[in-house]
Amino acid sequence: MTPGSTPGVPGVVVxxxxxxxxxxxxxxxxxADDRIDRVIGLDALDPAPELAxxxxxxxxxxxxxxxxxxxxxxxxxxxxxxLNLITAPDPHQGGRAAMKEQNVIGTMQLLAAxxxxxxxxxxxxxSSTAAYGASFRDPAVFTEDxxxxxxxxxxFARDILDIEGYVRGFRRRRPDVVATVLRFAPFIGSRANTxxxxxxxxxxVPTVLGRDPRLQFVHVDDALEILYRSVVSDHPxxxxxxxxxxxxxxxxxRRAGRIAVPVVEPGLSGAAGIARALGFGxxxxxQVDLFVHGRVVDTTxxxxxxxxxxxxxxxxxxxxxxxxxxxxxxxxxxxxxxEQAILDGIRxxxxxxxxRVGQRGGRIDG
Amino acid sequence: xxxxxxxxxxxxxxVDPVGRPARPGPREPAVADEPGDVWDRRVAAGLAFLRRRLxxxxxxxxxxxxxxxxxxxxxxxxxxxxxxxxxxxVTGAEHLPVxxxxxxxxxxxxxxxxxxxxxxxxxxxxHPTHRYLRLLGAxxxxxxxxxxxxxxxxxxxxxxxxxxxxxxxRGELVGVFPEGFKGVxxxxxxxxxxxxxxxxxxxxxxLRTGAPxxxxxxxxxxxxxxxxxxxxxxxxxxxxxxxxxTPTFPWLxxxxxxxxxxxxxxxxxxxxPTAHLVDSADDPLVVFNxxxxxxxxxxxxxxxxxERRPDPFGP
Numbered sequence: 001m002t003p004g005s006t007p008g009v010p011g012v013v014v015x016x017x018x019x020x021x022x023x024x025x026x027x028x029x030x031x032a033d034d035r036i037d038r039v040i041g042l043d044a045l046d047p048a049p050e051l052a053x054x055x056x057x058x059x060x061x062x063x064x065x066x067x068x069x070x071x072x073x074x075x076x077x078x079x080x081x082x083l084n085l086i087t088a089p090d091p092h093q094g095g096r097a098a099m100k101e102q103n104v105i106g107t108m109q110l111l112a113a114x115x116x117x118x119x120x121x122x123x124x125x126x127s128s129t130a131a132y133g134a135s136f137r138d139p140a141v142f143t144e145d146x147x148x149x150x151x152x153x154x155x156f157a158r159d160i161l162d163i164e165g166y167v168r169g170f171r172r173r174r175p176d177v178v179a180t181v182l183r184f185a186p187f188i189g190s191r192a193n194t195x196x197x198x199x200x201x202x203x204x205v206p207t208v209l210g211r212d213p214r215l216q217f218v219h220v221d222d223a224l225e226i227l228y229r230s231v232v233s234d235h236p237x238x239x240x241x242x243x244x245x246x247x248x249x250x251x252x253x254r255r256a257g258r259i260a261v262p263v264v265e266p267g268l269s270g271a272a273g274i275a276r277a278l279g280f281g282x283x284x285x286x287q288v289d290l291f292v293h294g295r296v297v298d299t300t301x302x303x304x305x306x307x308x309x310x311x312x313x314x315x316x317x318x319x320x321x322x323x324x325x326x327x328x329x330x331x332x333x334x335x336x337x338x339e340q341a342i343l344d345g346i347r348x349x350x351x352x353x354x355x356r357v358g359q360r361g362g363r364i365d366g
Numbered sequence: 367x368x369x370x371x372x373x374x375x376x377x378x379x380x381v382d383p384v385g386r387p388a389r390p391g392p393r394e395p396a397v398a399d400e401p402g403d404v405w406d407r408r409v410a411a412g413l414a415f416l417r418r419r420l421x422x423x424x425x426x427x428x429x430x431x432x433x434x435x436x437x438x439x440x441x442x443x444x445x446x447x448x449x450x451x452x453x454x455x456v457t458g459a460e461h462l463p464v465x466x467x468x469x470x471x472x473x474x475x476x477x478x479x480x481x482x483x484x485x486x487x488x489x490x491x492x493h494p495t496h497r498y499l500r501l502l503g504a505x506x507x508x509x510x511x512x513x514x515x516x517x518x519x520x521x522x523x524x525x526x527x528x529x530x531x532x533x534x535x536r537g538e539l540v541g542v543f544p545e546g547f548k549g550v551x552x553x554x555x556x557x558x559x560x561x562x563x564x565x566x567x568x569x570x571x572x573l574r575t576g577a578p579x580x581x582x583x584x585x586x587x588x589x590x591x592x593x594x595x596x597x598x599x600x601x602x603x604x605x606x607x608x609x610x611x612t613p614t615f616p617w618l619x620x621x622x623x624x625x626x627x628x629x630x631x632x633x634x635x636x637x638x639p640t641a642h643l644v645d646s647a648d649d650p651l652v653v654f655n656x657x658x659x660x661x662x663x664x665x666x667x668x669x670x671x672x673e674r675r676p677d678p679f680g681p
Contacts (some may be wrong), residue, residue: 004461040605133501136505136508136509137505137508137524137526138524139524139526139528139529139532140428140429140430140523140524140529140532141428141429141528141529141532143528146528167481179522208511210431210510210511210512210514210515211511211514211515211517212427214428214429214430214518245425245428246426246427246428246430246626246652247422247426248426248430248432250422251422251424251426252422253422254422255421255422255423265511294430296428330420330421332421335417335420335421336417337418338417338419339413339414342413343409343410343413347406347411350405350406
């Protein structure tokens with residue numbers, strides 16, 4: 001620890017993946033904390049222009065997976081926050097091969113470097129609830145102790161299992177380092193831009209026929225808060241990070257005012273493969289598995305240890321819907337107007353019928 | 367059966383206050399509705415229900431249970447089935463816990479697991495506070511598209527200890543059929559003979575959470591789809607636990623899906639407390655003994671009920 005710094009708060013923090021949304025925001029949040037002396041952003045790529053302003057106080061080091069080795073120790077890092085994960089293959093940046101290289105090899109190199117850094121006291125690793133895999137024999141709700149029952153089909157989920165395996169090894173070899181693994185539910189919110197948010201922004205949304213998975217999201221602002229707290233205080237262990245509560249996929253699509261188009265599952269898997277081969281769309285087996293099995297986690301441990309409850313899945317999703325105020329095909333206003341129109345129509349018809357019956361009754365009387 | 371009309375009546379009443387939507391809009395209805403016009407209220411309630419469903423403004427729990435859909439759509443359908451088609455008579459409703467957790471353990475039969483759905487619907491209607499029975503189903507149920515979602519939406523989940531204990535821990539009433547497919551898929555000649563109870567996982571779930579076990583005997587489901595034969599090769603080909611041949615299936619095609627109108631009797635037995643055995647959840651002796659006790663209770667009750675019902679298709 002740097003002399004003079006607050007106990008528990010690391011003096012020098014290395015954040016990987018600052019070229020992207022999560023990394024840039026976490027780095028900015030840490031810079032804003034006066035107790036932290038240096039925040040170093042590690043990334044092989046330049047940040048997107050809209051994120052550049054966030055990184056003003058961040059010392060940026062350009063380093064790819066292999067160069068990372070020397071950096072962590074040379075910089076005298078007290079804490080490393082590993083956020084540089086790719087969740088879906090990007091055909092413009094090397095596709096699945098580059099994704100795996102980054103996720104698995106990148107993490108391996110980083111952890112090897114961390115293991116050699118004597119000053120290191122803290123490691124925070126971004127993981128995902130995809131770590132639980134997807135099987136029909138799964139319990140409805142995963143706690144942190146649930147083991148995956150089957151090796152998942154999706155590339156990202158397999159990467160996550162590998163990454164968590166490396167962290168387990170690291171924990172064994174460096175028991176003196178506080179290691180926090182955060183299994184995040186898919187991010188959502190008005191600012192988030194992920195495969196899933198793009199999916200829900202389409203007017204017509206493909207789903208799996210006969211399946212209505214239970215989904216959970218975490219608001220991206222809450223994810224940042226949890227990451228920040230993981231750095232400035234000690235929370236060793238593995239935590240599920242998700243908004244409490246559940247939305248069914250059909251329910252989420254309706255809340256977003258979109259139209260669901262059910263597709264047979266093999267068709268969807270095939271379509272995802274073809275779309276990837278042709279170079280458009282970033283949907284893969286990870287998404288198909290999620291849309292067949294759904295994924296719900298228990299967040300009791302997070303709430304207890306962090307003293308913080310993320311906003312609920314429904315609230316986080318509603319914030320996302322609010323942020324995308326483009327005209328939805330089945331928005332709540334349209335539904336409300338339709339309901340009112342039908343109700344008025346029925347009332348008018350009934351009134352007319354009543355009147356006519358009344359007149360006829362009158363004639364008979366007369 | 368005395369309780370049902372009252373239950374159905376209460377149900378109708380419960381729908382109305384919810385269904386009356388609060389309209390913030392400035393638009394006045396084109397025609398002033400007559401105060402107390404029941405049809406106008408029904409139409410408005412129906413439309414409000416549709417709008418809520420279409421805009422996703424309803425709650426489901428972490429298991430996927432959708433109380434609104436269950437109450438408004440599935441419960442009325444099942445009510446017709448168990449009341450008018452099966453003429454179900456229920457006794458022992460006073461043995462159901464008014465509040466807090468409870469594990470309802472029943473005998474399973476009838477080729478199609480109709481008894482589980484009927485039990486859940488009956489329990490909801492006869493229970494003084496109309497609680498829902500959260501059913502535990504085999505993993506095969508959750509492999510099947512549509513069926514899996516139907517089961518989840520009506521409150522069911524995978525029959526595994528984490529789910530059972532989680533539900534009981536939340537203070538829910540959980541329904542389980544320990545015979546599983548051995549019970550549903552047995553031949554008609556084996557009717558009302560309880561099959562093996564497996565490893566007694568249901569008992570350890572009850573013990574760990576201290577939930578009382580309420581045995582329930584169901585008579586009538588065996589005759590709904592009397593399974594005369596089981597075509598094993600076909601079952602193996604279709605990866606099913608059995609392929610049934612009944613008097614109507616597969617001969618009559620889709621008509622074979624209609625259950626025979628047998629007479630049903632359901633009796634809830636006095637609860638078996640487990641709170642004093644919480645520490646013995648891992649003791650196989652205690653678990654097996656308790657499982658045997660539950661099994662014996664149900665088997666005896668089945669014999670009693672069968673004596674009360676000499677004609678399976680009687681009134």
